[in-house]
Amino acid sequence: MSLAWQYFRSVIFVIQMYLAMALYGLVFLPWTLFDRRGAYVGARNYCHYVRFTLRLICGTRTEVRGEIPQGEILIASKHQSFLDIILIVSVVSHPKFIMKDSLRYAPVLGFYAQRLGCVPVKRGRRSDAIRDMMGRVTSGDAPAGQLIIYPQGTRVAPGVEAEYKVGVAAIYEQTGQSCVPAATNVGLFWPRQGVLRKPGLAVVEFLPALPPGLPREEFRNTLREVIEARSNALMAEGGMTR
Template identity: 35%
Template structure:
């Protein structure tokens, strides 16, 4: 049954997404904020397909921890593609940090550029951080939330990847709070997995980390809290906790969406 539902969902998802990508090209002529409302509608239709075909829904906890005014950094755990399709339903007009090559993808990249996402050239090394901060300053001036995946890529349930320094740079340079976002999506929607499982994904916003900590201190605080909360949600859903290696892994370039 799971395989059949997964097949039906994938067919429906890719067919509907193709129809929307081409059929909604006209919205690129709209003002940016109006186009974002259409994106939110599209994301809600994907949620409808998840509920009706897969039997997959989600629950949000800790919404009171989201700042009501002003910009902030949302540091999100990233276990699957599922959460990337929910950010516009969970947050008000987020700007997601993503690798520059995604803007080159025909049609999809046009929408991302119009929505004013923050692109990063990860091959430029030091310049990548500078360009990320520059784009984030513009988003901060608009009062929008800035989304970053601090581990830099999708991380399977139970696996550990080190946290990258980009999130701490944003925190220090912009002087705004970090809101950690824990989840357990990987239990139901695996990384690069065909099978999707019925159930209830939990997303939890943790209390903000207020400005004022050193770079090392905020990195340690974020990782400690976000890993513990995500492990708790994963274990609640019957999954394994993360096993952290005894020998530290090297940090890499600034985090970005895969």
């Protein structure tokens, strides 16, 4: 299959994906306005639609491995592209994210993110950002569910090293919840930038939970080690060579 044909298929996929986002947003809007469950059902169904059309149009298969986190728990996930968000939201029951404050103003996405209970945080000085983040998480304004945070703070391309920030450890300590690490290789097939979607098997894998109460540095080091080791294994499975 030629690169030009795959690029054309990818463009078609991206266009219909965003059109579908608007359509799903409108269909589930009345329910979502009066009942938060509408946002959960709408988001989950949209994510299943994206997974289906990604395989149908681009030949990119998707898989979620491991035990699906339930109840009040943290999920600390490797973040390589929008696809890992799609996969997580498609399977967890009550997802909410630590997200960039600017996303609140994104059409459709911003409204549904707020109804899901996502926590917007302004970027700036680290200490201020952490205080703001913790205040929003512990205020009780957000609904119960699975709080997803990206410990590296942003999307990181496959093979690129990036620091694990202190925010995830602060939330882990102050919530007193278990933390489920999540590894991925999705960036090999749906990159952090650009339109091209590549055939293959994109995976998000939930790993065994880290119990509450670990010392901060032990938690950060363990989290980094298990996520990076498993993500590297998934990327090797996906065909990446170093």
